[in-house]
Amino acid sequence: MRAPDLDRLVLDAAEEVLETMFFATVMGNAAAAPAGEGSLAARVPFRGRRSGAVTVAVCPEAARGLAAAFLALDEDEVSGEHAREVIGELANMICGSILGRLHPDLIFELLHPEPVAFPASPAGTAAHKAFDIGAGTLSVAVELQS
């Protein structure tokens, strides 16, 4: 699949997950991926006929808002642990959505989301998109091996 198709697929997956489970939406592309103190990132490796990983990074403001929406809490009730766990689930769902669109005919094993440090643009990245989600920025990086 050519890179532009994968970019579109990443956008579709992010929109679907945010709108369905987090009461959020993609407003447009962002100039840069989230980075710096307080930003959270989770990486979901997958294996099967194709292997790779999907990494989702979120700026601190967006992480709090997404965790609050998912857990039905006020933002000031959201702990760091809450936010880390919810960003892991967000990465898990975006990964599943991407793989289901990319290879609906294959079976994958998605591994447990793991917190990662920045930069979130590792070697082998096939797509890396950053989105404005209103409360901040969110980025999705897709690594694909053969």
Next chain:
Amino acid sequence: MAFNVLIVDDSAAMRSFIGRVLDVSGFPVGECLEAADGEEALALLAEHWVDIVLTDLNMPRMSGEQLVRRLEQDELLRSIPVVIVSTDRTDSRVRQMLALGARGYVTKPFLPETLRRELEQVLGVTS
């Protein structure tokens, strides 16, 4: 009539989310039990009867696939319908789990009404 539900997912946040979604969807929930993996689920099922099991697939210790296989091997527990609730949405995986004995499959992300409809269909109830 209210249904006793067992939610199996290694994420406490996701278990909480699913429980809340069941509430807001209007699905009649009686007792709502939670387990973090298949082993915990089997331990709970040894002590509690539930009407339906909702399970994730990818979990440590015992996966949802292993849980379905174990339930299918048990004379009594095989009568409890299992609905897979997973991020894994490939057609191949859905077919595989239904062939193993799962009665329904809901992919994350999902809307509350999608989950409610699937449970109603599996349990043979109408809203």
